[in-house]
Amino acid sequence: MGGIVEAEAQLFEIELLTSMFPSQEEFVIKDQLALAELREYVEGRTDSPPSSRPEFVIQQKMDTEDIKGVTVAISCTYVVEYPNVLPDISVRCPELSRAQQTQLHADMNSYLKVNCCGEVCVLSAVEWVKENAPLYITNNLAANSSKTVPTLTQPVEGFTRLWIYSHHIYNKVKRKNILEWSGDLGLSGFCMPGKPGIVCVEGPQACCEEFWARVKVLTWKRIMIRHREDIPLDSQTGSKEEILSSLCRFSGFEETMFDPHGNRGNHMDLGQLYQYLNDKGCADVFQLFFGIEGR
Numbered sequence: 001m002g003g004i005v006e007a008e009a010q011l012f013e014i015e016l017l018t019s020m021f022p023s024q025e026e027f028v029i030k031d032q033l034a035l036a037e038l039r040e041y042v043e044g045r046t047d048s049p050p051s052s053r054p055e056f057v058i059q060q061k062m063d064t065e066d067i068k069g070v071t072v073a074i075s076c077t078y079v080v081e082y083p084n085v086l087p088d089i090s091v092r093c094p095e096l097s098r099a100q101q102t103q104l105h106a107d108m109n110s111y112l113k114v115n116c117c118g119e120v121c122v123l124s125a126v127e128w129v130k131e132n133a134p135l136y137i138t139n140n141l142a143a144n145s146s147k148t149v150p151t152l153t154q155p156v157e158g159f160t161r162l163w164i165y166s167h168h169i170y171n172k173v174k175r176k177n178i179l180e181w182s183g184d185l186g187l188s189g190f191c192m193p194g195k196p197g198i199v200c201v202e203g204p205q206a207c208c209e210e211f212w213a214r215v216k217v218l219t220w221k222r223i224m225i226r227h228r229e230d231i232p233l234d235s236q237t238g239s240k241e242e243i244l245s246s247l248c249r250f251s252g253f254e255e256t257m258f259d260p261h262g263n264r265g266n267h268m269d270l271g272q273l274y275q276y277l278n279d280k281g282c283a284d285v286f287q288l289f290f291g292i293e294g295r
Contacts, residue, residue, distance in 0.1 A: 003049075008042050026058065030055035030192060049246065055078075055172075056075075058076070060072050072091060072129055076122055077172070089105075091105050097209070104133065106217040158204075159202070161201070161202040162200065162211070164200070164201075165198035166198070167197070177214070178215065189202050190254050190255070191255045191256070274286050
């Protein structure tokens with residue numbers, strides 16, 4: 001649980017970033033209310049810790065011999081315990097493929113875990129991205145020049161359904177990523193935010209694997225694939241489109257909530273979750289997640 005020491009470090013870093021990146025084109029605070037709450041808490045004008053977490057985006061232009069005018073966006077959301085644990089940091093660049101963006105993000109977080117444990121780290125992340133992102137971008141441009149077959153148009157090997165368990169899913173950026181990535185990859189299923197958090201994705205095996213590769217490298221307290229279902233397509237009859245459609249239990253992908261309650265409104269009614277899974281023909285999964293039979 002974070003306290004005043006962590007809050008002071010967070011406010012100090014935001015003020016430092018504001019002074020270093022004075023232009024709104026470079027530094028944008030996404031939630032001014034969260035910043036105001038943080039400031040009031042640090043300055044002693046309230047005894048209540050902030051109810052929301054500051055979010056901001058730093059835009060950096062990459063200018064090297066090979067790359068001109070490419071912009072990289074570094075998005076950051078503080079967690080309560082930061083800087084004792086890493087914040088949620090993601091990197092977006094339109095010149096990078098999804099796979100390379102995922103790899104860049106994973107490499108950056110590995111660097112931060114080794115070099116910035118217990119310290120404010122956003123400036124270190126920015127410097128790492130400025131130094132390393134051009135290499136990823138250059139490699140992507142070179143790969144695209146010789147690329148003939150897009151990854152996601154390769155033959156589908158099988159149908160997969162992943163059941164993912166997380167200690168909690170609160171962060172708005174992560175929830176947005178889950179919705180966007182499932183849509184990008186053409187997957188169906190659902191995400192139940194709160195504590196615990198549950199995600200189910202189903203569709204072509206390669207797309208499910210790509211979804212998991214993107215999600216698992218985000219900063220989580222705990223996340224795992226609790227159960228997976230794999231069905232070879234060569235054991236089915238019909239076209240691939242017909243087979244995939246017939247195997248799906250869900251229609252599209254959605255974020256679902258079941259009567260949120262608790263002090264933070266982050267616990268769901270598990271009875272309603274069980275009924276939802278039962279309606280989808282997935283009731284047996286409930287016991288895999290919670291160790292008890294649903295009802």
